[in-house]
Each structure stands twice: as structure tokens, then as C-alpha cells.
Amino acid sequence: MSAYSIYISGVGGQGIIKTSVVIGEAAMKTGQEVVMSEIHGMAQRGGGVSTELKIGHAHSSIIADGTADLLIAFEPLEALRALPKTGKNTQVIMNTSKILPFNIQASEHPYPPLKDMLEEMNSKSREVKALDAVKVATKAGHILSMNMVMLGATLTVPDFPLDKEALMESMKANLPERTVPINTRAFEEGFETF
């Protein structure tokens, strides 16, 4: 059986790498093989950020085009940009809260309306679970816990190979202790959304 592959995309500063490490370590702690790829460098300067994870047997951490089992899109435009990695069988968790590119004023192409983006994602995926993770995170106590809202929501994906306990343990091991209560709340809220 080939590995379960997860593509995570969004914008620098959203906590994407941290979320990916939480997933990866949870996989390791539950005795599964796991590899991950992350892109550093310009990540903090408003550019796109993506990571790729494979849970199960694989040598490369890079996902072949069209084959991701799961897309976790932290930003709607970045969900669309990730489409080459996904296919008709891909499950999608998608944050609907937009981050406009800084140069959008001068951009040749406008930022697409959210409704159109959701429609397109729905037509090209097995299932799209969309939520305003920023809103949920703010309700949970802090906007920066948005990544844990996304992680909580991810747990509702049918074939997702990790359980709640493993993810929570890994989350606690990877986040500053004082932020754990808010992040736990954010995780639960995300989970409860679906």
C-alpha cells in the first residue's frame, strides 16, 4: 500500500510548518513511517508556503502531481494554486479567510471571489470541508491558534491515519506550554466544526 500523502499550503506566518511537524511527529510516535518536505527561506516575507507529508512507506517526501490524499489549505487562493497536486479523490480542508497578496493592486489578475473558489474546489475534489478558521481561532482565544483549528478539522477526514490522542500529544510537545490551553480549545473547535 502506498503512503498517505498530505499537501499543506498557505501563506508565510500561518503556522504551516509547525502544524506539519505536529502531524509528522504524531505519526512517528504511533509507530508509522513518515517523511516531510518544507520550504524555508522567504517564508516570513508574505510569500506562499507549502509542506508535503507522506505517512507510510515512501522514500521521497515529494508528492507526485495529482495524487495527494489530503489538501489542507490555510488560504483559499493557495487552495486553488495547490490543484496540480490534488485529484478527484482528494479530501480538502479549506480555510475561507483570505489573505490578499501585497501586490494585488498592481496584479494583472484579480483575487477571485470566494464563492467561485469554493465552487471550483468542490468540482475538483472528493469532498471540501470549508471553514473560517480565523473566526473560529479568534473565538477560541487567539487568532494565531488558527493552525490548530485547521488541524482539529483535519481529524474529521475519514481516512486520516492519526487519532485525536496522538495529535493532541504531539501538539503539546511542539507548542509553548502557556499556549496549550488556547490551542487545545482551537483544536476542539476545529474538530467540532464538522
Add this chain to the structure above:
Amino acid sequence: MNLKDILNGEENDLLFLLGNEAAVRGAIEAGVRVAATYPGTPSSEIGDVLHRLAQDAGIYFEFSINEKVALEVAAAAAASGLRSFTFMKHVGLNVASDSFMSAVYTGVRGGMVILTADDPSMFSSQNEQDNRHYARLANLPMLEPSNPQEVKDFMLDAFQISEAFQIPVLVRTTTRVSHMRGIVKLGPIEQKPDKGFFKKDPERFVPVPATARIMHRKLVDKIENINRTMDNSPLIVEYPQNGKLGIITSGSAYNYCRDVVEENQLPVNILKIGFSYPFPEKRVLEFLQDLDTVLVAEEVDPIMEKEVLAIIGKHGLSVEVKGKLEGSMPMIYEYTPDIVAESIFHVLGIKPEKVEIQESDKPLPNRPPTLCPGCPHRAAYYAVGQAAKNLGLKDVIHPTDIGCYTLGVEAPYQSADYLLSMGSSIGTSCGFSKATSQPVVSFIGDSTFFHAGIPPLVNAVHNKNRFVLVILDNRTTAMTGGQPHPGLPVDGLGNEAPEISIPALVQAAGVEFMQTINPLNIKKSTKIFQDALEHPGVAVVISKHPCVLLKNRDRGTARLVVEPQKCDDCGECLSTLACPALYQGEGQVEIDPQLCQKCNVCVQICPQGAIKGKRIDNNQEGKK
């Protein structure tokens, strides 16, 4: 994971490590005592982790002023019998290359490992040079790990080879290996002496023509010797499938090949070359024996492919070679699983099941990286532009350098016209000022100035050049994640250190016009840039303000807002400042309070005076 686990983790513990973190664990397990680097992506995290752990690990670690000095620090430590480690991005080895070549001649006593992190597809570099050529140029052994576990393990192998043959060893990673995360099983930590002793031996350590001739002979003998003993190296692994097609591969390309062969159960043999120089002729020859065709999968240049062709020619084999030269593999950029799969299926003559590749029907706006909101570089660029405009100057040339401020190449700043390498802004300013009559205003960061900016500045003054040099001093090496440099009061171990003064260096170079500005004060800065532009010699303006990404900065308690009745939608702030915190709201410009750093630059440049600081409740802002 706690970063300290990289040091404190025990034998057989499993950690989920980045390739770069695994390199640190490898250095610790190998008993490295001296480590030095200059930060550069994709190798930066090695230094970041050592910065945190070196003291407790009993390692002397420094962020050297540049890669050449880093390599020299490590070479001297190894000549004194300690194990030493230096690491850098691929182009960093260019900087270090002068001493690198000689260190291979002189050899070492303690083990010395040089890690070069190559960047195929140029995620964060000016070129994608293949540093496997350096192994051939200098004639030293090279190892190529494929994943984090191998990065750690190969470090230990590299030190063993280095000590056994008294020669530095080059370890080559690529971005995909350095930034790959995987499960790493830890090994035991070797105990090595803490202090070295340099036993003098000029015939060995002073390459003048008479001794260098002997050294070169000995070096060639060493490599031949290594070549003979590496036939059984466990770093070269064969995965046989009894096929007529074989793949010779290394690094990340191996991962892709292995996945394609396993997932599709293809009858294809794989030879993984983890020890790639000297090239393992005997093992390759054995591998080729029963093959009709061999595919060479390597990133970036066709180096192994040429080695394989040479072996086939030398031994008169009739094996067809597929790869970059023959056209089955692309000549440039990094590989992907798709590229490798396509090539393997193409060579096998199989039509694979087609996976439908979808993309958005909409043209998507791109999302390029940019200067952060509140970045002091943006203010400096704006003020330089204003100064040139006020003086009616046209065709101003902006030689630039390597750092965040290279992002000034984008509109609307357009403050980057020419770039070669670290420090090139000043050397090329010398050339432009002699070759043209155009005004020249060049930009260099604080860390880059230390790295390679001082000699060209001396050159500029001595040769009576005329240009303005702006030293963008944001008090950190920002682009690579905020490492310290000699201008800061902290060293690589995190201890207090003497701060080297940029103004004193500039003055010592004989610069007559030197001013320090706070770039966030636009009016004053513009005036000083105008004065600098009128100075008939080398004028240096030090634009000093800390990077917004530095922690513990005081962001103040005010909030900036646009007053709707005053804003006439002229767009000046959006089109010439283009701060990410400013955006076109419903009807007029608005400021995103999450992004705004309250640098107040937009307040100063708004022609209508429509942007104001508004006091907000301290408690509300502080609640996070």
C-alpha cells in the same frame, strides 16, 4: 520536539528531524569540537541549531564573517588534531574556495567535514551550481546523503574517512535533503579531546611551490588509495531486481527512483551512490555487467553520466546510457517524482496509467515575497527615490547585494539593477562610476558589508570613485533567519562579544562623507541622500534601524488609521510605498492593524496628511 533533544537524545531514540538538524546531531555524535559557518539557505538551520546547542555540547561554534574564514577556522582546528565542521550554501564554497583548495593539499590531522548545501531550482539562490564539481576540482572525497537519517550517519562516515586518509571530506546535500524531515535513529556520542595541539610541520602545512609539488603528489596518491579501499563501501548500495535496465543515482533523485520502482514493481536495478567521489568504478562496472541500458538520475549537471560513459568506453561494454546528455532527463533544475517517473517509463517503453493533472481554470494572482510591513529598507528606498527626483537625476544605477533588500528589485521600488554575489554592490559601483556618467546609489546589508564589503570600499576610496553607498544596517542577518554578525554584541555561542563599529570601519577606509540616518524619518533621510548624491567622491549613508522580525521590539500603543474625510484616493501610498499593511478598502485606503508595525512612514508621505496615529486602549492591544 524540544531542540535540546538533538543534544540530549540517547542512543536508539527516534527524533523527527530536518536534514539540517540531523547534520548537527551527526556532528555531536562524531565529537566535533570546532564548528564555523556563514549563514546561507538551505544550510542556515545547521547554524541556528548549533547556536542554541554548541555551548552545552562542548563545541566551539562561531558565525564567521564569511565562508572563507569559517573554513579557515575549521581547517586550523583539524590541523591541530580536533574534529571540525564547516558548512555553507553552495555559493558559499565559492567564497571559501581559495583556502578550500589548499586545505585539501595540506590535509588534516583531526577529521574535517565541509558540508555544501546545493540549491537545485534556486529556491533562494542566485544560481544552481553543482558543487560535486568541487570534489573533482580540489580532489577530495564526497558523500551524498538522501535523507535526514543518512545526513546524520554520513557525517560519522565522513569523519572516519577524513581521519583515516588525513583529508577533508565534502558532504553534499541539496535543498530537498536539507529541508526534508524524517525519522532519525540516534547513535552514541563519541568522546573526543577538547583541546588540540598544533605540531609544526611546514613541509605539510605551508604550500609554497617546493612543498606544494610534493603535496599534490601525495594528494593524488591519497585519492588512489581511497579509490582502492572504497570497493566495499556500505555507502554504495545495490537494489537488484534482475532487470535489463539499471539506474545509477544519488541524493534526492534516488528517493524518487526508488519510489517509482517500488510502487510500480518495475524490473529495474538501482545503484545508489552515497560515496560519489572518487567515483566507484569497480562497483559501477559490476552493476553494468548484465544490463542492456543504464539510466543516470542525478541533480544538476551530468557528472555521473560522464563518469559512466567513461567506464563503458574504457571497458568496451555495450550498455546504452540514458540521462541528461542523451535527453531522457532534463538538463537543469531539480527533479520531481513526476519527472523521474516519466523518464523511467520512457526508457522502459511502457505507457504508464495516466494521472489527470488539474489546475485552476482561473488565472491566479501570484504571491511573491516582499519586504515586510514596517521594513526599514522600504523607507530607505523611498527616500533615495525622492532624493534623486528632487535633484532631477535620471538613469540612476542601483547595484544591489544579497539579502532581503534584493526584494527591492520588485515594483514599485525598482532599486536593484545589478547583482553578482555577496559584496558585489560595492565592487560593481566602482566599475559603473568609471564606465558611465550615470549617478550610482548602491545598497548593501550590514552582514553582507562585513562579509565582503570592506575590501571593495577601500578600493573605491583609493581609486577615487564617485558613488553613494547605502549600508542598510538592520542589526541582524535577516534573510537567513536573523543570525548575529560582527556588528552585534553577541557571538555564535550566545555569549557577549565586542561590537565592531561600521562607522569606524567606513572612516578607516578613508570615506570623507559619512552620515547615519534613521530611515523612518523620511524628510531628514531624503535631505541626507541629496547631500550624498552631490558629494564628489564615495559617500556612505548608514541607514540604521532594526529589522521588524527581531523579537522584543516596542511596537508602541498607537494605531494608524486613514481619515476618510482627508484621503482623496490619490494612491501615492499604495503605488510608491506599497506596504503590505496598506490596502484598497471599500472606497478608500485602509490599514490592516494586524500587519501594521506603526513605522509611520505612510504618515509622512501622504500628500493629504490623511494618515494619523490614533491612541488605543493599552490593555486591549496587549492582550494576546
